[in-house]
Amino acid sequence: MGIRVAIMGATGAVGQEFLTLLRERNFPISELRLLASARSAGKTMRFGDEDIVVQELTHNSFEGLDLVLASAGGSISKEYAPSAVKAGAVVVDNTSYYRMKEGVPLVIPEINPEAIFQHKGIIANPNCSTIIMCLPLFPLHKRYGIKRVVVSTYQAASGAGAVAMQELLDETQAKIDGKDFNRTVIPHPYAFNLFPHNSPMTDNGYCEEELKMINETRKIFGDESLAISATCVRVPVLRAHSESVNVEFVKDPDVDECYKILAQTEGVEVLEDRTANRWAMPLDASGKDPVLVGRLRKDISLANTLEFWVVGDQIRKGAALNAVQIAEKLFKTR
Ligand code: A2P
Numbered sequence: 001m002g003i004r005v006a007i008m009g010a011t012g013a014v015g016q017e018f019l020t021l022l023r024e025r026n027f028p029i030s031e032l033r034l035l036a037s038a039r040s041a042g043k044t045m046r047f048g049d050e051d052i053v054v055q056e057l058t059h060n061s062f063e064g065l066d067l068v069l070a071s072a073g074g075s076i077s078k079e080y081a082p083s084a085v086k087a088g089a090v091v092v093d094n095t096s097y098y099r100m101k102e103g104v105p106l107v108i109p110e111i112n113p114e115a116i117f118q119h120k121g122i123i124a125n126p127n128c129s130t131i132i133m134c135l136p137l138f139p140l141h142k143r144y145g146i147k148r149v150v151v152s153t154y155q156a157a158s159g160a161g162a163v164a165m166q167e168l169l170d171e172t173q174a175k176i177d178g179k180d181f182n183r184t185v186i187p188h189p190y191a192f193n194l195f196p197h198n199s200p201m202t203d204n205g206y207c208e209e210e211l212k213m214i215n216e217t218r219k220i221f222g223d224e225s226l227a228i229s230a231t232c233v234r235v236p237v238l239r240a241h242s243e244s245v246n247v248e249f250v251k252d253p254d255v256d257e258c259y260k261i262l263a264q265t266e267g268v269e270v271l272e273d274r275t276a277n278r279w280a281m282p283l284d285a286s287g288k289d290p291v292l293v294g295r296l297r298k299d300i301s302l303a304n305t306l307e308f309w310v311v312g313d314q315i316r317k318g319a320a321l322n323a324v325q326i327a328e329k330l331f332k333t334r
Contacts, residue, residue, distance in 0.1 A: 002030025009072030017320035085121030128318030145250035197232035240282035
């Protein structure tokens with residue numbers, strides 16, 4: 001028996017990746033419904049050798065479905081996910097709206113798969129930067145015990161959606177051609193520039209993206225007191241995020257052992273060539289499933305402290321892949 005699936009936000013950057021992944025991973029689909037705004041209704045999208053017509057999302061879009069993969073923005077999930085649940089579907093929600101809600105599991109399948117089965121209709125997919133940091137961080141935490149984490153991110157345009165990716169390309173071309181450019185999605189000059197993350201600023205001086213990394217990591221690790229600080233930055237890269245992570249542990253970490261632990265961690269790959277001074281870059285991670293780690297070293301300024309570098313595809317493991325892996329575990333298809 002196949003699973004009846006809808007993608008909410010099918011035409012977006014993550015929505016399109018859902019189509020690719022469901023096919024690539026042979027997810028057992030008996031029906032696939034593509035939902036987007038009225039702007040896209042009637043367009044077709046390719047799924048294998050089928051052309052599927054995109055439908056306008058309404059509260060009646062969910063009859064007879066088993067699974068909804070949602071990635072159309074927080075306000076859309078807020079409004080429509082309850083209708084999907086009422087119609088009997090489980091929603092794996094890629095937006096931030098339900099992540100910190102009591103009783104909604106927030107899941108990285110390699111870390112807390114057991115939480116999936118506590119759902120009451122909605123399972124939340126964590127923030128992309130959170131997933132990319134947590135994958136290598138968790139096994140090190142289990143071995144040495146985190147005392148404090150300081151992370152700085154270098155985030156790609158894809159986190160702001162397909163339109164932002166196109167805008168980065170167009171602005172770069174305009175700059176090269178010496179032409180003026182009117183931005184519509186990205187708030188600051190982006191080509192040949194970078195800027196602190198543009199998510200809303202909060203009273204304590206952290207932006208919402210930084211607080212997501214902090215609060216979501218605590219929920220996923222099941223430790224509300226985890227000490228963590230983040231600085232998030234957007235860089236003119238198309239689709240993979242990079243992060244510099246500094247972790248003070250309770251026990252003294254051994255660098256060789258850390259490499260061994262990470263080499264054995266599901267979803268993580270060590271990629272580096274020390275002699276060539278070559279480390280994982282966003283282009284290495286783009287389109288790939290694992291997050292790439294390297295540059296492990298003891299922090300010379302503080303005892304028991306490790307530095308590492310991690311790069312991951314924001315659209316794939318940072319979003320669509322993680323959600324599909326949740327669905328695979330939920331329906332026991334792998
Ligand atoms: P559309 O392409 O019709 O605007 P991204 O994250 O790449 O920006 O994609 C956002 C996704 O969410 C797109 O599929 C977009 O559809 C969809 N979306 C945005 N607003 C709505 C809405 N009001 N109703 C349904 N889908 C929406």
